Amino acid sequence: MARDIGTDDARVRVRPNPKGNRPRTKKRPEHADAVGALVLGVDRGRYQLLTDDGTPVVGMKARELGRGGRIVVGDRVAVVGDVTGRKDTLARIVRVEPRTSVLRRSAEDGDAAGVERIIVANADQLVIVTALADPEPRPRMVDRCLVAAYDAGMEPVLCLTKADLADPAPFLALYEALAVPALITSRDDGVIHGLDAVRDRLAGRVSVLIGHSGVGKSTLVNALVPAAGRATGDVNAVTGRGRHTSSSAVALELPDGGWVIDTPGVRSFGLSHVAAEGLLRAFPDLDAVAQECPRGCTHTADAPDCALDEWVAAGLAGPAGEARLASFRRLLAAKTGAAES
Ligand SMILES: Nc1nc2c(ncn2[C@@H]2O[C@H](COP(=O)(O)OP(=O)(O)OP(=O)(O)O)[C@@H](O)[C@H]2O)c(=O)[nH]1
Numbered sequence: 001m002a003r004d005i006g007t008d009d010a011r012v013r014v015r016p017n018p019k020g021n022r023p024r025t026k027k028r029p030e031h032a033d034a035v036g037a038l039v040l041g042v043d044r045g046r047y048q049l050l051t052d053d054g055t056p057v058v059g060m061k062a063r064e065l066g067r068g069g070r071i072v073v074g075d076r077v078a079v080v081g082d083v084t085g086r087k088d089t090l091a092r093i094v095r096v097e098p099r100t101s102v103l104r105r106s107a108e109d110g111d112a113a114g115v116e117r118i119i120v121a122n123a124d125q126l127v128i129v130t131a132l133a134d135p136e137p138r139p140r141m142v143d144r145c146l147v148a149a150y151d152a153g154m155e156p157v158l159c160l161t162k163a164d165l166a167d168p169a170p171f172l173a174l175y176e177a178l179a180v181p182a183l184i185t186s187r188d189d190g191v192i193h194g195l196d197a198v199r200d201r202l203a204g205r206v207s208v209l210i211g212h213s214g215v216g217k218s219t220l221v222n223a224l225v226p227a228a229g230r231a232t233g234d235v236n237a238v239t240g241r242g243r244h245t246s247s248s249a250v251a252l253e254l255p256d257g258g259w260v261i262d263t264p265g266v267r268s269f270g271l272s273h274v275a276a277e278g279l280l281r282a283f284p285d286l287d288a289v290a291q292e293c294p295r296g297c298t299h300t301a302d303a304p305d306c307a308l309d310e311w312v313a314a315g316l317a318g319p320a321g322e323a324r325l326a327s328f329r330r331l332l333a334a335k336t337g338a339a340e341s
C-alpha cells in the first residue's frame with residue numbers, strides 16, 4: 001500500500017526506509033511530542049507532576065537537561081516517555097519553561113552560606129501566616145518575608161491567625177504604610193472564621209504559604225484544601241502521630257481553582273542575594289525618587305544626600321510619606337540583619 005506522504009505530486013518520492021522503523025523527523029530533538037505538566041512536589045530526584053490533561057505522573061530529569069538547573073515546585077515542564085501515570089512508570093522531564101517569578105532564599109551558614117536556592121517558581125503571591133499570639137508574632141521575620149516577596153516579584157499578603165487570642169490592630173499598624181493586604185482569621189468553638197476572605201484572595205492564583213511552626217498554617221491549609229490532609233499540631237489520639245515530617249514544598253489545588261504551595265521546611269529567609277534595587281522596584285514611588293540619589297546611595301537613614309529624605313521633607317510624599325520611608329528602611333535593614341529562625 002502506498003504511504004500517504006501528504007502530497008500527490010508524483011515528483012515527490014518517499015525515501016526507502018529499509019529498517020521499517022519510524023522515519024526520523026527533524027523535530028525529534030525538540031520533543032514536539034512532549035506533554036506540558038506542572039511540578040507539584042519533589043522528593044529525592046523524583047518529581048510529582050500533573051500533566052495538562054490532569055494525569056498525575058512521576059517524572060525524573062532527562063539526562064540531556066544536565067546537572068545544573070534545579071526543577072522546583074511550581075515549574076512548568078515538558079515531559080516525554082511514559083505519561084500514563086500508571087504505577088511504577090517514570091516520565092522524563094526534557095524541558096523547563098521560562099519562569100514568571102522565582103522565590104529564593106540564601107543559605108545562612110555552613111559551607112553553603114550565601115548560596116542561593118530557588119524554593120518555588122511561577123507563584124504570584126506570598127501569604128505570610130503569623131499568629132497574633134501563641135506563638136507571639138515576629139515582625140522581623142515578617143519583614144524578611146516581605147523582602148523576599150518583593151524581590152521575587154510576588155505580591156505579599158499577611159494572614160494573621162488566632163485573632164481570638166489577641167487584637168490584630170497593633171500588629172497591623174506596622175504594615176499600614178507599606179499597604180500590605182491583610183487577612184484575619186480566628187477560632188471560635190472549634191470553627192475557623194475569616195476563611196471566605198482567604199478563599200477570595202487565593203482563588204485562581206498561585207500562592208505560597210509560609211509561616212512558623214504552630215501559627216496554624218496546617219489548620220488553614222486543611223480548611224482550604226480538604227483533601228490535603230496536612231497534619232496539624234493536635235496530635236492524633238489514635239495514631240499518636242501529628243506533626244508532618246515532610247520538609248519540602250508541595251502544591252495543592254484549591255477546589256475553586258488556583259493553587260496553594262505549602263512550605264513546611266522553610267522557617268527563615270537568608271536574603272544575601274537581595275540587592276537594594278530589587279527591593280526598590282517593588283515601590284515605584286520611591287524608586288522614581290531614588291533615581292536622583294547620588295551614585296551608590298544605600299538609601300539608608302544615614303546615607304548622605306539620599307533623595308528620599310528630601311522628597312519626604314518637602315512634603316511631596318504626602319502625610320504618610322515619612323512612615324512609608326521609615327517602613328521601607330526597616331525592610332532594607334531586615335535584608336542585611338541576621339536572620340532569626
Ligand atoms: N486559638 C486558636 N488556635 C488556633 C487557631 N488556628 C489554629 N490553632 C491551633 O494552633 C495550633 C497549631 O496549629 P497548626 O495548624 O498545627 O500549626 P502549623 O503552623 O501548621 O504548625 P506546624 O504543624 O508545626 O507546622 C493547633 O493546636 C491549632 O489547633 C486559631 O485561629 N485560634
Ligand SMILES: [Zn+2]
Pocket residue numbers: 290293294297298299300303305306307308
Ligand atoms: Zn538614596
